[in-house]
Amino acid sequence: MFVNCNIVPVLSLLFISVAFPKLHQLLLSYLAEPAWLTLVYWGHRIGGLTPIFTGEVDNLLKNYRGSKVLISNHASFTDSFLIFAVGILSGDVGKIRAFAKKSLGIYLPVMGWFWKFLNFVFLERKFDKDKANIIKQLKALAEKSKQHKSGSFWIVIFPEGTRLRPQKLKESQEYAKEKNLTVFQNVLVPRIKGFQITLNTLREDVDGVVDLTIGYPQLEDDKRVQKGKIRPSVQDLLFGGGKKWHVHVHVRVIPVKEIPEETEAVQDWMMKVFEEKDKLLTHFKQHGHFPGEVYKYKSISMFQVLANFFGFGLVAVSVMYFLSVGLLPTIGGLLRLVWSK
Numbered sequence: 001m002f003v004n005c006n007i008v009p010v011l012s013l014l015f016i017s018v019a020f021p022k023l024h025q026l027l028l029s030y031l032a033e034p035a036w037l038t039l040v041y042w043g044h045r046i047g048g049l050t051p052i053f054t055g056e057v058d059n060l061l062k063n064y065r066g067s068k069v070l071i072s073n074h075a076s077f078t079d080s081f082l083i084f085a086v087g088i089l090s091g092d093v094g095k096i097r098a099f100a101k102k103s104l105g106i107y108l109p110v111m112g113w114f115w116k117f118l119n120f121v122f123l124e125r126k127f128d129k130d131k132a133n134i135i136k137q138l139k140a141l142a143e144k145s146k147q148h149k150s151g152s153f154w155i156v157i158f159p160e161g162t163r164l165r166p167q168k169l170k171e172s173q174e175y176a177k178e179k180n181l182t183v184f185q186n187v188l189v190p191r192i193k194g195f196q197i198t199l200n201t202l203r204e205d206v207d208g209v210v211d212l213t214i215g216y217p218q219l220e221d222d223k224r225v226q227k228g229k230i231r232p233s234v235q236d237l238l239f240g241g242g243k244k245w246h247v248h249v250h251v252r253v254i255p256v257k258e259i260p261e262e263t264e265a266v267q268d269w270m271m272k273v274f275e276e277k278d279k280l281l282t283h284f285k286q287h288g289h290f291p292g293e294v295y296k297y298k299s300i301s302m303f304q305v306l307a308n309f310f311g312f313g314l315v316a317v318s319v320m321y322f323l324s325v326g327l328l329p330t331i332g333g334l335l336r337l338v339w340s341k
Helices: 002-015 021-045 057-063 079-090 102-107 111-117 127-145 166-178 193-202 234-239 263-287 302-340
Strands: 049-055 067-072 096-101 121-123 154-157 206-215 245-255
Touching: 021 049, 021 079, 021 111, 021 234, 049 057, 049 079, 057 079, 057 245, 067 079, 067 193, 079 096, 079 206, 079 245, 096 102, 102 121, 121 127, 127 193, 154 193, 193 206, 193 263, 206 263
Parallel strands: 049 245, 067 154, 067 206, 096 121, 096 154
Antiparallel strands: 206 245
16 A cells, blocks of 8 residues: 555656656546545445445436535545445546645645545645645646546545534534534534635536445444444454445435535525535434435456456555665666766
Protein backbone atom coordinates (compact mmCIF):
# COMPACT_ATOMS: atom_id res chain seq x y z
CA MET A 1 0.00 0.00 0.00
CA PHE A 2 2.80 2.43 0.93
CA VAL A 3 4.65 1.81 -2.35
CA ASN A 4 1.58 2.21 -4.57
CA CYS A 5 0.09 5.16 -2.69
CA ASN A 6 3.27 7.12 -1.95
CA ILE A 7 6.41 5.91 -3.77
CA VAL A 8 4.80 5.49 -7.21
CA PRO A 9 3.15 8.96 -7.18
CA VAL A 10 6.45 10.58 -6.10
CA LEU A 11 8.35 8.85 -8.91
CA SER A 12 5.66 9.85 -11.39
CA LEU A 13 5.80 13.44 -10.15
CA LEU A 14 9.59 13.57 -10.54
CA PHE A 15 10.04 11.70 -13.82
CA ILE A 16 6.73 11.82 -15.72
CA SER A 17 4.67 14.89 -14.77
CA VAL A 18 6.95 17.54 -16.29
CA ALA A 19 7.09 16.07 -19.79
CA PHE A 20 3.82 14.08 -19.72
CA PRO A 21 1.32 15.74 -17.31
CA LYS A 22 -1.64 13.88 -18.78
CA LEU A 23 0.10 10.54 -18.29
CA HIS A 24 0.90 11.52 -14.69
CA GLN A 25 -2.77 12.26 -13.93
CA LEU A 26 -3.83 9.10 -15.73
CA LEU A 27 -1.47 7.03 -13.57
CA LEU A 28 -2.86 8.61 -10.39
CA SER A 29 -6.42 7.77 -11.42
CA TYR A 30 -5.40 4.15 -12.05
CA LEU A 31 -3.75 4.01 -8.62
CA ALA A 32 -6.83 5.41 -6.84
CA GLU A 33 -9.16 2.71 -8.11
CA PRO A 34 -7.31 -0.34 -6.70
CA ALA A 35 -6.63 1.56 -3.45
CA TRP A 36 -10.33 2.20 -2.81
CA LEU A 37 -11.27 -1.25 -4.11
CA THR A 38 -8.81 -2.84 -1.70
CA LEU A 39 -10.40 -1.05 1.26
CA VAL A 40 -13.93 -2.10 0.33
CA TYR A 41 -12.98 -5.67 -0.61
CA TRP A 42 -11.13 -6.08 2.68
CA GLY A 43 -14.00 -4.56 4.64
CA HIS A 44 -16.44 -6.93 2.94
CA ARG A 45 -14.50 -10.19 3.05
CA ILE A 46 -12.52 -9.74 6.26
CA GLY A 47 -14.67 -7.24 8.15
CA GLY A 48 -18.06 -8.63 7.13
CA LEU A 49 -19.44 -5.36 5.70
CA THR A 50 -22.56 -5.88 3.59
CA PRO A 51 -24.09 -2.68 2.16
CA ILE A 52 -27.83 -2.72 1.47
CA PHE A 53 -28.84 -0.11 -1.12
CA THR A 54 -32.25 1.47 -1.61
CA GLY A 55 -33.50 4.52 -3.49
CA GLU A 56 -32.42 5.79 -6.89
CA VAL A 57 -29.52 3.47 -7.62
CA ASP A 58 -30.78 2.66 -11.14
CA ASN A 59 -31.20 6.36 -11.89
CA LEU A 60 -27.62 7.04 -10.78
CA LEU A 61 -26.18 4.20 -12.86
CA LYS A 62 -28.13 4.91 -16.05
CA ASN A 63 -28.58 8.68 -16.23
CA TYR A 64 -25.66 10.32 -14.40
CA ARG A 65 -22.31 9.42 -15.92
CA GLY A 66 -20.51 12.75 -15.51
CA SER A 67 -18.89 14.50 -12.56
CA LYS A 68 -20.83 14.77 -9.30
CA VAL A 69 -20.94 16.35 -5.87
CA LEU A 70 -21.77 13.75 -3.21
CA ILE A 71 -23.26 14.70 0.16
CA SER A 72 -24.00 12.40 3.08
CA ASN A 73 -24.80 12.33 6.76
CA HIS A 74 -21.60 11.73 8.74
CA ALA A 75 -21.92 9.18 11.54
CA SER A 76 -18.58 7.38 11.41
CA PHE A 77 -15.22 7.07 9.66
CA THR A 78 -16.81 3.90 8.22
CA ASP A 79 -18.89 6.19 5.98
CA SER A 80 -15.98 6.23 3.52
CA PHE A 81 -16.31 2.46 2.95
CA LEU A 82 -19.97 2.94 2.00
CA ILE A 83 -19.24 5.89 -0.28
CA PHE A 84 -16.57 3.85 -2.07
CA ALA A 85 -19.09 0.98 -2.33
CA VAL A 86 -21.49 3.30 -4.18
CA GLY A 87 -18.59 4.24 -6.44
CA ILE A 88 -17.93 0.56 -7.15
CA LEU A 89 -21.59 0.04 -8.11
CA SER A 90 -21.39 2.90 -10.62
CA GLY A 91 -17.92 1.95 -11.89
CA ASP A 92 -16.62 5.33 -10.71
CA VAL A 93 -14.75 4.47 -7.52
CA GLY A 94 -11.41 5.69 -8.88
CA LYS A 95 -12.92 9.16 -9.45
CA ILE A 96 -13.81 9.81 -5.81
CA ARG A 97 -12.16 12.74 -4.05
CA ALA A 98 -13.16 14.55 -0.86
CA PHE A 99 -12.70 17.50 1.44
CA ALA A 100 -10.28 16.80 4.31
CA LYS A 101 -8.53 18.64 7.11
CA LYS A 102 -5.18 20.04 6.04
CA SER A 103 -3.44 18.31 8.96
CA LEU A 104 -4.43 14.88 7.58
CA GLY A 105 -2.57 15.58 4.35
CA ILE A 106 0.57 16.18 6.39
CA TYR A 107 0.41 13.89 9.40
CA LEU A 108 -1.68 10.89 8.28
CA PRO A 109 0.84 8.35 6.92
CA VAL A 110 0.23 6.66 3.57
CA MET A 111 -3.40 7.63 2.91
CA GLY A 112 -3.11 11.32 3.88
CA TRP A 113 -0.09 11.75 1.62
CA PHE A 114 -1.87 9.83 -1.15
CA TRP A 115 -4.84 12.21 -0.89
CA LYS A 116 -2.55 15.14 -1.66
CA PHE A 117 -1.42 13.48 -4.89
CA LEU A 118 -5.06 12.79 -5.81
CA ASN A 119 -6.12 16.44 -5.54
CA PHE A 120 -8.26 16.11 -2.43
CA VAL A 121 -9.41 19.53 -1.21
CA PHE A 122 -7.70 20.41 2.08
CA LEU A 123 -9.20 22.84 4.60
CA GLU A 124 -7.96 24.95 7.48
CA ARG A 125 -11.47 24.89 9.02
CA LYS A 126 -11.65 28.70 8.79
CA PHE A 127 -13.91 29.62 5.89
CA ASP A 128 -12.65 33.16 5.29
CA LYS A 129 -9.09 31.83 5.20
CA ASP A 130 -10.08 28.79 3.12
CA LYS A 131 -12.36 30.36 0.51
CA ALA A 132 -9.83 31.43 -2.13
CA ASN A 133 -7.82 28.25 -1.60
CA ILE A 134 -10.93 26.06 -1.90
CA ILE A 135 -11.86 27.67 -5.22
CA LYS A 136 -8.30 27.23 -6.48
CA GLN A 137 -8.20 23.55 -5.46
CA LEU A 138 -11.64 22.82 -6.93
CA LYS A 139 -10.69 24.37 -10.27
CA ALA A 140 -7.47 22.36 -10.27
CA LEU A 141 -9.43 19.17 -9.52
CA ALA A 142 -11.81 19.79 -12.42
CA GLU A 143 -8.97 20.65 -14.80
CA LYS A 144 -6.74 17.71 -13.84
CA SER A 145 -9.67 15.29 -13.93
CA LYS A 146 -10.07 16.02 -17.64
CA GLN A 147 -6.77 14.19 -18.08
CA HIS A 148 -8.07 11.04 -16.33
CA LYS A 149 -9.26 8.05 -18.28
CA SER A 150 -12.90 9.03 -17.56
CA GLY A 151 -12.52 12.81 -17.67
CA SER A 152 -14.75 13.22 -14.62
CA PHE A 153 -14.68 13.18 -10.81
CA TRP A 154 -16.78 12.89 -7.65
CA ILE A 155 -16.19 15.33 -4.78
CA VAL A 156 -17.50 14.29 -1.34
CA ILE A 157 -18.79 16.79 1.23
CA PHE A 158 -20.23 16.15 4.70
CA PRO A 159 -22.43 19.24 5.29
CA GLU A 160 -22.65 18.54 9.04
CA GLY A 161 -18.95 19.36 9.26
CA THR A 162 -18.17 16.67 11.83
CA ARG A 163 -19.20 13.17 12.88
CA LEU A 164 -22.46 12.64 14.77
CA ARG A 165 -21.82 12.13 18.49
CA PRO A 166 -24.20 12.51 21.45
CA GLN A 167 -22.67 15.79 22.62
CA LYS A 168 -22.55 17.22 19.09
CA LEU A 169 -26.21 16.27 18.55
CA LYS A 170 -27.21 18.00 21.79
CA GLU A 171 -25.31 21.16 20.82
CA SER A 172 -26.87 21.11 17.35
CA GLN A 173 -30.38 20.76 18.79
CA GLU A 174 -29.80 23.70 21.15
CA TYR A 175 -28.53 25.79 18.23
CA ALA A 176 -31.61 24.86 16.15
CA LYS A 177 -33.93 25.96 18.96
CA GLU A 178 -32.11 29.29 19.30
CA LYS A 179 -32.32 29.95 15.55
CA ASN A 180 -35.90 28.67 15.23
CA LEU A 181 -34.81 25.86 12.90
CA THR A 182 -36.07 22.30 12.66
CA VAL A 183 -34.74 20.26 15.59
CA PHE A 184 -33.30 17.01 14.22
CA GLN A 185 -33.10 13.74 16.14
CA ASN A 186 -30.66 11.84 13.93
CA VAL A 187 -28.48 14.40 12.13
CA LEU A 188 -26.81 17.74 12.83
CA VAL A 189 -27.87 21.09 11.42
CA PRO A 190 -26.01 21.28 8.08
CA ARG A 191 -23.61 24.02 7.08
CA ILE A 192 -23.82 25.34 3.55
CA LYS A 193 -20.72 27.46 2.91
CA GLY A 194 -18.51 24.61 1.69
CA PHE A 195 -21.30 23.08 -0.39
CA GLN A 196 -22.33 26.40 -1.91
CA ILE A 197 -18.84 27.43 -2.93
CA THR A 198 -18.22 23.95 -4.36
CA LEU A 199 -21.36 23.89 -6.46
CA ASN A 200 -21.00 27.49 -7.62
CA THR A 201 -17.40 26.78 -8.68
CA LEU A 202 -18.18 23.45 -10.37
CA ARG A 203 -21.75 24.00 -11.58
CA GLU A 204 -20.70 23.78 -15.24
CA ASP A 205 -18.64 20.64 -14.58
CA VAL A 206 -21.11 18.43 -12.65
CA ASP A 207 -24.39 16.88 -13.75
CA GLY A 208 -25.91 16.16 -10.35
CA VAL A 209 -25.68 15.84 -6.58
CA VAL A 210 -25.67 12.33 -5.11
CA ASP A 211 -27.37 12.40 -1.69
CA LEU A 212 -26.63 9.43 0.58
CA THR A 213 -28.29 8.61 3.89
CA ILE A 214 -26.40 5.92 5.81
CA GLY A 215 -28.04 3.84 8.55
CA TYR A 216 -25.95 1.70 10.90
CA PRO A 217 -27.13 -1.37 12.87
CA GLN A 218 -29.07 -0.59 16.05
CA LEU A 219 -27.31 -2.88 18.55
CA GLU A 220 -29.04 -2.22 21.86
CA ASP A 221 -26.98 -4.82 23.75
CA ASP A 222 -23.62 -3.53 22.46
CA LYS A 223 -21.76 -1.57 25.16
CA ARG A 224 -19.94 0.61 22.63
CA VAL A 225 -23.21 1.49 20.88
CA GLN A 226 -24.77 2.31 24.26
CA LYS A 227 -21.99 4.89 24.74
CA GLY A 228 -22.83 6.56 21.44
CA LYS A 229 -20.33 4.72 19.25
CA ILE A 230 -21.15 3.48 15.76
CA ARG A 231 -20.52 -0.08 14.66
CA PRO A 232 -19.01 -1.40 12.53
CA SER A 233 -16.02 0.81 13.24
CA VAL A 234 -13.02 0.97 10.92
CA GLN A 235 -11.27 -1.32 13.40
CA ASP A 236 -14.10 -3.87 13.07
CA LEU A 237 -13.72 -3.86 9.29
CA LEU A 238 -9.93 -4.05 9.17
CA PHE A 239 -9.48 -6.78 11.77
CA GLY A 240 -12.66 -8.78 11.27
CA GLY A 241 -14.05 -10.95 14.03
CA GLY A 242 -16.48 -13.13 12.11
CA LYS A 243 -19.47 -10.80 12.46
CA LYS A 244 -21.65 -9.70 9.54
CA TRP A 245 -22.52 -6.02 9.41
CA HIS A 246 -25.55 -4.97 7.35
CA VAL A 247 -25.31 -1.22 6.75
CA HIS A 248 -28.11 0.48 4.83
CA VAL A 249 -27.50 3.21 2.24
CA HIS A 250 -30.37 5.21 0.73
CA VAL A 251 -29.47 6.91 -2.56
CA ARG A 252 -31.01 10.02 -4.09
CA VAL A 253 -29.83 11.91 -7.18
CA ILE A 254 -30.66 15.58 -7.67
CA PRO A 255 -30.07 17.29 -11.05
CA VAL A 256 -27.74 20.24 -10.59
CA LYS A 257 -30.20 22.55 -12.37
CA GLU A 258 -32.69 22.04 -9.51
CA ILE A 259 -30.29 23.38 -6.88
CA PRO A 260 -30.40 27.14 -6.22
CA GLU A 261 -27.40 29.47 -6.21
CA GLU A 262 -28.34 32.25 -3.75
CA THR A 263 -27.26 31.76 -0.13
CA GLU A 264 -30.69 31.91 1.51
CA ALA A 265 -32.21 29.59 -1.08
CA VAL A 266 -29.33 27.11 -0.69
CA GLN A 267 -29.81 27.18 3.11
CA ASP A 268 -33.52 26.38 2.72
CA TRP A 269 -32.76 23.65 0.18
CA MET A 270 -30.13 22.01 2.40
CA MET A 271 -32.39 22.10 5.46
CA LYS A 272 -35.10 20.30 3.47
CA VAL A 273 -32.54 17.69 2.39
CA PHE A 274 -31.61 17.06 6.02
CA GLU A 275 -35.23 17.06 7.16
CA GLU A 276 -35.73 14.20 4.71
CA LYS A 277 -32.61 12.46 6.05
CA ASP A 278 -33.90 12.79 9.60
CA LYS A 279 -37.23 11.21 8.59
CA LEU A 280 -35.45 8.40 6.74
CA LEU A 281 -33.28 7.63 9.77
CA THR A 282 -36.33 7.67 12.07
CA HIS A 283 -37.96 5.14 9.74
CA PHE A 284 -34.75 3.11 9.76
CA LYS A 285 -34.64 3.00 13.57
CA GLN A 286 -38.29 1.93 13.73
CA HIS A 287 -38.23 -0.70 10.98
CA GLY A 288 -34.58 -1.71 10.59
CA HIS A 289 -34.45 -0.61 6.95
CA PHE A 290 -35.10 2.35 4.67
CA PRO A 291 -38.31 2.49 2.61
CA GLY A 292 -38.31 1.17 -0.94
CA GLU A 293 -37.01 -1.86 -2.78
CA VAL A 294 -33.53 -3.18 -2.12
CA TYR A 295 -31.20 -2.85 -5.11
CA LYS A 296 -29.80 -6.25 -6.05
CA TYR A 297 -26.14 -6.35 -6.96
CA LYS A 298 -23.51 -9.00 -7.47
CA SER A 299 -21.54 -9.67 -4.29
CA ILE A 300 -17.77 -9.32 -4.28
CA SER A 301 -16.10 -12.67 -4.97
CA MET A 302 -12.91 -14.01 -3.43
CA PHE A 303 -11.43 -14.11 -6.95
CA GLN A 304 -11.94 -10.34 -7.24
CA VAL A 305 -10.29 -9.81 -3.87
CA LEU A 306 -7.26 -11.92 -4.77
CA ALA A 307 -6.97 -10.43 -8.26
CA ASN A 308 -7.06 -6.96 -6.79
CA PHE A 309 -4.41 -7.75 -4.19
CA PHE A 310 -2.14 -9.42 -6.76
CA GLY A 311 -2.57 -6.53 -9.19
CA PHE A 312 -1.83 -4.01 -6.46
CA GLY A 313 1.17 -6.09 -5.37
CA LEU A 314 2.52 -6.39 -8.91
CA VAL A 315 2.78 -2.62 -9.21
CA ALA A 316 4.58 -2.46 -5.85
CA VAL A 317 7.06 -5.19 -6.80
CA SER A 318 7.73 -3.54 -10.18
CA VAL A 319 8.47 -0.21 -8.54
CA MET A 320 10.74 -1.77 -5.93
CA TYR A 321 12.62 -3.57 -8.72
CA PHE A 322 12.99 -0.29 -10.63
CA LEU A 323 14.33 1.39 -7.49
CA SER A 324 16.80 -1.36 -6.59
CA VAL A 325 18.08 -2.19 -10.08
CA GLY A 326 17.81 1.11 -11.91
CA LEU A 327 17.20 4.36 -10.10
CA LEU A 328 19.09 3.98 -6.81
CA PRO A 329 22.34 2.63 -8.37
CA THR A 330 22.23 5.45 -10.93
CA ILE A 331 21.81 8.10 -8.23
CA GLY A 332 24.54 6.43 -6.17
CA GLY A 333 26.91 6.48 -9.15
CA LEU A 334 26.25 10.16 -9.80
CA LEU A 335 26.87 11.01 -6.15
CA ARG A 336 30.16 9.07 -6.15
CA LEU A 337 31.21 10.85 -9.35
CA VAL A 338 30.48 14.27 -7.85
CA TRP A 339 32.16 13.33 -4.56
CA SER A 340 35.32 12.08 -6.30
CA LYS A 341 35.77 15.45 -7.99
